[in-house]
Amino acid sequence: MKKIDARGLSCPEPVIMIRQAMASKEAAYEMTVDNVASRENVTRYAEHQGYKVEVRASGGEYTLTITR
Amino acid sequence: METEVKLTKLASCAGCGAKVGAGTLAQLLDGFKTHKDPRLIVGFDKSDDASVYVIDENTAIVQTTDFFPPIVDDPYLFGQIAAANALSDIYAMGGEPKLALNIMCVQDSMDSGTVREILRGGYEKAYEAGAIISGGHTIHGAEPIYGLAVTGFVHPDKVLTNSGAKPGxxxxxxxxxxxxxxxxxxxxxxxxxxxxxxxxxxxxxxxxxxxxxxxxxxxxxxxxxxxxxxxxxxxxxxxxxxxxxxxxxxxxxxxxxxxxxxxxxxxxxxxxxxxxxxxxxxxxxxxxxxxxxxxxxxxxxxxxxxxxxxxxxxxxxxxxxxxxxxxxxxxxxxxxxxxxxxxxxx
CATH class of the missing domain: 3.90.650.10 (PurM-like C-terminal domain)
Structure with missing residues (x-):
């Protein structure tokens, strides 16, 4: 699983990062963000690309598990 | 090769997206003590687009301000957009803008040509609206900002607030x-x-x-x-x-x-x-x-x-x-x- 740390970044950087990462068409990604907008935006992008997203929240951070 | 500094790269949020959320604003102002003046017919407590102060039976002053970080890289266009956005609050009250003041924050990597173009964009847009920019205030800061404080006029009986909608x-x-x-x-x-x-x-x-x-x-x-x-x-x-x-x-x-x-x-x-x-x-x-x-x-x-x-x-x-x-x-x-x-x- 490819891990991406997008903490400290705001819109649209995390989406740009997941978009670039998805060019390699891996089966699963794990992305960490630290704000609601990034959590929501990355979820939208992954779902738009046909992936499923699971979110775990902990201490103001969100870990998104993105799988086909 | 592009050597010019891109204006939008100097800003962490773009345009009106930089605005502090309405919920946060309401919290900040909660319990804030205000004073009343019978001539101030639209004020702090109304969450409206602009303030309205009655001068006489035919004239009221409409005042507003609005400013934000660059939403486009072209400085002239940024000036025009920021001015159009600030002037809009006067129109939303049914008024006509007449005078405006620049509000500006200059970031160190901006050259004088860029600053002048922002100001020219704002001036020309204000003039198109029938308003003249008569001055302003500029400071240094971490992010560029531009906008206007605008004064307009409206007939006191023709003020359009955001709280008058009626069924039908x-x-x-x-x-x-x-x-x-x-x-x-x-x-x-x-x-x-x-x-x-x-x-x-x-x-x-x-x-x-x-x-x-x-x-x-x-x-x-x-x-x-x-x-x-x-x-x-x-x-x-x-x-x-x-x-x-x-x-x-x-x-x-x-x-x-x-x-x-x-x-x-x-x-x-x-x-x-x-x-x-x-x-x-x-x-x-x-x-x-x-x-x-x-x-x-x-x-x-x-x-x-x-x-x-x-x-x-x-x-x-x-x-x-x-x-x-x-x-x-x-x-x-x-x-x-x-x-x-x-x-x-x-």
């Missing part, structure tokens, strides 16, 4: 939505030049033509759709008026490309702040996620949201079309009972 009114919106979403997608390089120029033209277009037609009709309420988005501003109008605003989703105008960009997650953080602020008052059960995102999307220099009796609104729409002013009927107003939502998107 029709709602008209005078610019299409999608500005925040598209400018966010533009940061990822996904927006073509044609769409970008369309957006630039829209953001730098004054709400003057729409206002000049609007004031010839009986209008109950008006606001401009900017940082708090269509749903945030509709929520404020509904709360202020004690009514329910019904938005007909199929008739809400937006730039088509914004739908796909929203579905891809190119949504400014301000849209989520707007949703947090307004969603408890909004009912939108059948609305798709991207469309709802567009309705929460902060608009830089957005259009007027006009609430007028149906017959007046129909005639006004006809005049907007004839004059080539963009306008769409987007909904209607009904009575609100205690447990009804303030805004229904259907």
């Amino acid at each position: 009114d029709m709602l008209i919106l005078t610019k299409p939505l999608g500005v925040g979403v598209i400018t966010t997608a533009a940061k990822a390089g996904l927006v073509d030049d044609e769409l970008m120029s369309r957006l630039h033209l829209q953001m730098s277009t004054l709400n003057k033509a729409a206002r000049d037609i609007m004031v010839r009709y009986k209008v109950n309420s008006c606001t401009d759709v900017t940082g708090f988005a269509l749903l945030g501003h509709s929520f404020e109008m509904a709360q202020g008026s004690g009514c329910t605003l019904h938005l007909t989703v199929d008739r809400i105008p937006y730039h088509q490309e914004a739908f796909e960009f929203a579905d891809m997650g190119f949504i400014p953080a301000g849209a989520y702040r707007n949703r947090e602020y307004a969603e408890h008052g909004v009912s939108a059960p059948g609305v798709s996620r991207p469309m709802l995102d567009i309705m929460y999307d902060p608009q830089t220099s957005g259009g007027l949201l006009i609430s007028a009796p149906e017959e007046e609104a129909e005639r006004m729409l006809g005049e907007f079309y004839a004059a080539g002013v963009f306008a769409a009927a987007v909904g209607y107003v009904t009575d609100r009972s205690e447990n009804d939502p303030y805004v229904v998107a259907e």
